[in-house]
Amino acid sequence: MENGTNKITPWEVSGRVDYDKLIKQFGTQKVTESIRNDISSYANGRMHVMLRRNIFFSHRDLDLILRDYREGIGFFLYTGRAPSLGMHIGHLVPFLFTKWLQDIFDVDVYIEITDDEKFMRNPDYTLEKTGEWSRQNILDIIAVGFNPEKTFIFQDSEYIRNMYPLAIKVAKKLNFSEVKATFGFDNSSNIGMIFYPALQIVPTMFEKRRCLIPAAIDQDPYWRLQRDIAESLGFYKASQIHGKFLPPLTSPDGKMSSSVPDSAIYLSDGPKIVEKKIMKYAFSGGQATSELQRKHGANLDVDVPYQWLYYLFEEDDGEIERIREEYSSGRMLTGEIKKILAEKLNIMLQDHRAARERAEDVYNKFKYDGNLARKMWEKIHS
Amino acid sequence: MENGTNKITPWEVSGRVDYDKLIKQFGTQKVTESIRNDISSYANGRMHVMLRRNIFFSHRDLDLILRDYREGIGFFLYTGRAPSLGMHIGHLVPFLFTKWLQDIFDVDVYIEITDDEKFMRNPDYTLEKTGEWSRQNILDIIAVGFNPEKTFIFQDSEYIRNMYPLAIKVAKKLNFSEVKATFGFDNSSNIGMIFYPALQIVPTMFEKRRCLIPAAIDQDPYWRLQRDIAESLGFYKASQIHGKFLPPLTSPDGKMSSSVPDSAIYLSDGPKIVEKKIMKYAFSGGQATSELQRKHGANLDVDVPYQWLYYLFEEDDGEIERIREEYSSGRMLTGEIKKILAEKLNIMLQDHRAARERAEDVYNKFKYDGNLARKMWEKIHS
Numbered sequence: 211m212e213n214g215t216n217k218i219t220p221w222e223v224s225g226r227v228d229y230d231k232l233i234k235q236f237g238t239q240k241v242t243e244s245i246r247n248d249i250s251s252y253a254n255g256r257m258h259v260m261l262r263r264n265i266f267f268s269h270r271d272l273d274l275i276l277r278d279y280r281e282g283i284g285f286f287l288y289t290g291r292a293p294s295l296g297m298h299i300g301h302l303v304p305f306l307f308t309k310w311l312q313d314i315f316d317v318d319v320y321i322e323i324t325d326d327e328k329f330m331r332n333p334d335y336t337l338e339k340t341g342e343w344s345r346q347n348i349l350d351i352i353a354v355g356f357n358p359e360k361t362f363i364f365q366d367s368e369y370i371r372n373m374y375p376l377a378i379k380v381a382k383k384l385n386f387s388e389v390k391a392t393f394g395f396d397n398s399s400n401i402g403m404i405f406y407p408a409l410q411i412v413p414t415m416f417e418k419r420r421c422l423i424p425a426a427i428d429q430d431p432y433w434r435l436q437r438d439i440a441e442s443l444g445f446y447k448a449s450q451i452h453g454k455f456l457p458p459l460t461s462p463d464g465k466m467s468s469s470v471p472d473s474a475i476y477l478s479d480g481p482k483i484v485e486k487k488i489m490k491y492a493f494s495g496g497q498a499t500s501e502l503q504r505k506h507g508a509n510l511d512v513d514v515p516y517q518w519l520y521y522l523f524e525e526d527d528g529e530i531e532r533i534r535e536e537y538s539s540g541r542m543l544t545g546e547i548k549k550i551l552a553e554k555l556n557i558m559l560q561d562h563r564a565a566r567e568r569a570e571d572v573y574n575k576f577k578y579d580g581n582l583a584r585k586m587w588e589k590i591h592s
Numbered sequence: 593m594e595n596g597t598n599k600i601t602p603w604e605v606s607g608r609v610d611y612d613k614l615i616k617q618f619g620t621q622k623v624t625e626s627i628r629n630d631i632s633s634y635a636n637g638r639m640h641v642m643l644r645r646n647i648f649f650s651h652r653d654l655d656l657i658l659r660d661y662r663e664g665i666g667f668f669l670y671t672g673r674a675p676s677l678g679m680h681i682g683h684l685v686p687f688l689f690t691k692w693l694q695d696i697f698d699v700d701v702y703i704e705i706t707d708d709e710k711f712m713r714n715p716d717y718t719l720e721k722t723g724e725w726s727r728q729n730i731l732d733i734i735a736v737g738f739n740p741e742k743t744f745i746f747q748d749s750e751y752i753r754n755m756y757p758l759a760i761k762v763a764k765k766l767n768f769s770e771v772k773a774t775f776g777f778d779n780s781s782n783i784g785m786i787f788y789p790a791l792q793i794v795p796t797m798f799e800k801r802r803c804l805i806p807a808a809i810d811q812d813p814y815w816r817l818q819r820d821i822a823e824s825l826g827f828y829k830a831s832q833i834h835g836k837f838l839p840p841l842t843s844p845d846g847k848m849s850s851s852v853p854d855s856a857i858y859l860s861d862g863p864k865i866v867e868k869k870i871m872k873y874a875f876s877g878g879q880a881t882s883e884l885q886r887k888h889g890a891n892l893d894v895d896v897p898y899q900w901l902y903y904l905f906e907e908d909d910g911e912i913e914r915i916r917e918e919y920s921s922g923r924m925l926t927g928e929i930k931k932i933l934a935e936k937l938n939i940m941l942q943d944h945r946a947a948r949e950r951a952e953d954v955y956n957k958f959k960y961d962g963n964l965a966r967k968m969w970e971k972i973h974s
Contacts, residue, residue: 326756326760329760329764330760330763330764333764337757337760337761337974366756367756367757367760368753369753370752370753370756371750371751371752371753371754371756372753374708374748374749374752374753375719375749377784378708378711378712378719378749378784379719381712381782381783381784381785381787382711382712382715382782382784383782384782384783385779385780385781385782385783386768386777386778386779386780386781386782386783386786387779387780389783390779395768396768397767397768397769397772398767398768398769399767399768400763400764400765400766400767400768401763401766401767401768401771401786401787401789401790402759402760402763402764402787402790403763404768404783404786404787405763405783405784405786405787407783408783408784592719
């Protein structure tokens with residue numbers, strides 16, 4: 211979908227994103243103060259930094275999710291990942307937020323690893339590669355801290371038998387025109403990619419109650435299709451809560467991309483690399499010299515280090531306000547804010563890697579023999 | 593594909609079929625005397641009636657299959673069925689011939705039950721229906737007499753997990769243009785049907801040797817696609833041996849259809865019904881009155897009872913020659929040949945139903961725990 215000068219599809223985000231305009235274009239709702247407070251009331255008054263700062267800014271039917279929760283009907287969470295060689299911090303965003311929601315509401319989480327789609331999308335990828343990436347990415351996801359008894363992580367190529375009867379029911383409801391219009395397929399698209407949307411829709415129907423999908427807004431096309439057909443199959447329309455894109459290191463526009471390594475901080479990047487990348491590549495809104503910076507201050511709207519701190523890495527509201535104040539007024543220099551970010555990031559990555567090592571021990575729980583996983587392997591969805 | 597005034601696709605056969613022309617149109621080979629004798633030499637000189645009478649008339653690479661067999665490399669057989677409410681005798685033809693080939697060559701047979709395709713093709717079908725039809729049809733197939741230790745019968749919706757990795761490799765090689773051109777899909781085709789050809793192609797790659805597919809020639813489009821891509825995935829091009837269509841009871845043109853009940857004899861039809869259907873509906877090449885018949889004789893080219901006897905039900909070459917002689921000369925009347933057919937058919941159906949009752953006991957062998965079935969469930973194809 212075009213959004214002013216930018217483009218947003220499940221495969222591409224480019225240009226500066228006008229989020230208010232996106233809400234209108236996609237026909238979604240703003241996450242209001244009242245919804246935020248409602249969620250917070252279930253969290254002993256706490257509020258995730260990404261909610262507080264409006265990073266998760268848009269939704270569909272989140273009010274109904276909260277109503278169902280209140281009424282004891284409950285709901286479940288669903289998110290996913292197309293496996294890749296190495297995850298970067300942008301990839302972690304929906305998982306961090308989903309984990310927080312699981313902690314608060316104590317609900318089931320389903321995480322789809324779309325190894326099939328990844329394999330079919332790129333001529334160079336082999337199933338061996340996408341299989342190995344799946345394993346590595348799952349360890350990073352587990353490290354986020356999901357509940358192993360209430361979280362099911364599944365690879366499409368492994369779990370397909372359980373999903374297929376429902377998938378063909380979904381597929382029967384979608385024709386080539388619709389997926390063509392939605393995803394930009396054409397005659398040269400391979401027939402596996404054309405079928406694949408059915409498999410991304412199926413997990414929204416894993417339980418006979420509402421499903422909430424925390425994800426970046428670029429996945430919206432799948433959910434629009436889901437909402438067109440879900441009720442005719444006896445399921446609920448999927449609810450979503452949409453996050454903004456973490457900008458790439460190198461620019462305030464677009465989203466972090468694995469294909470431009472300098473634009474991303476990988477979860478495996480060591481402290482020295484992180485520091486070097488930030489110092490060298492982070493796009494700055496500060497002035498060209500210290501003198502000019504002292505005089506005019508930084509333009510925070512385009513400053514990536516500030517935006518990253520605001521988005522995720524500086525959770526303390528007083529501290530982020532202090533940084534904003536100092537940096538925009540020119541009392542803080544570009545090198546200083548970059549240093550703050552590098553330190554925060556390295557602490558986070560260090561913790562993540564420690565958690566990732568422990569993840570090996572519970573890998574099988576999430577995929578095969580935790581309480582939820584066991585139940586899911588016994589179930590044929592139809 | 594158009595063939596003079598008739599049409600042949602995997603879903604439709606109409607009009608009189610010019611089989612010599614089909615061989616040219618489809619680019620296949622004639623089954624020659626030399627190939628027939630070659631096969632017969634492995635069968636202690638016996639030759640299946642459908643081979644003797646050129647019902648299986650066309651092939652691709654059957655000579656290579658026989659060479660591989662001679663050289664000890666071997667081959668395997670693959671055929672299948674879209675499940676339906678009740679099978680008729682036309683449906684049995686490829687199975688009868690495949691079973692004969694298994695007996696002679698003692699090879700593995702794979703039988704795909706395409707419940708997914710059947711479900712997605714017709715808006716009125718539910719998975720409950722296609723599931724029940726699958727079970728019923730499988731019993732009829734087992735009753736044909738396949739070797740339970742060397743035959744694997746699988747439903748797509750159940751076996752998908754084992755096939756899916758290879759299916760997405762196949763799917764990645766086929767784009768919408770190709771399947772559109774091959775099967776006549778358009779923008780209104782559902783995305784499951786578009787993907788489905790991958791699943792019909794996968795079983796041709798179940799073993800790393802040549803696959804021989806005995807089937808009516810209307811399935812040829814799938815194998816043309818298979819032959820385009822098989823080698824690039826490290827497998828053999830599929831070989832086929834093509835049968836002619838058993839004409840419907842009501843006309844010498846087209847093929848027997850479940851959607852026109854009077855045109856078909858069902859495997860469940862009792863003796864009285866069979867007799868009544870043949871007497872009442874069988875299209876006759878005999879003359880309008882006994883007098884005229886005595887005088888001019890019957891036109892065997894359009895006479896369905898004669899064609900059925902020739903095709904399948906009168907295996908004795910001396911006897912079929914006697915019938916041809918008597919009936920075409922007018923010494924035999926229409927009522928008489930119909931009676932011969934009804935008797936032959938009822939004997940066959942009686943045997944079949946007895947075998948079908950015994951089939952219940954070995955159902956699980958074919959699907960899950962015979963030697964071949966067990967091996968196949970342990971195997972993920974990729």
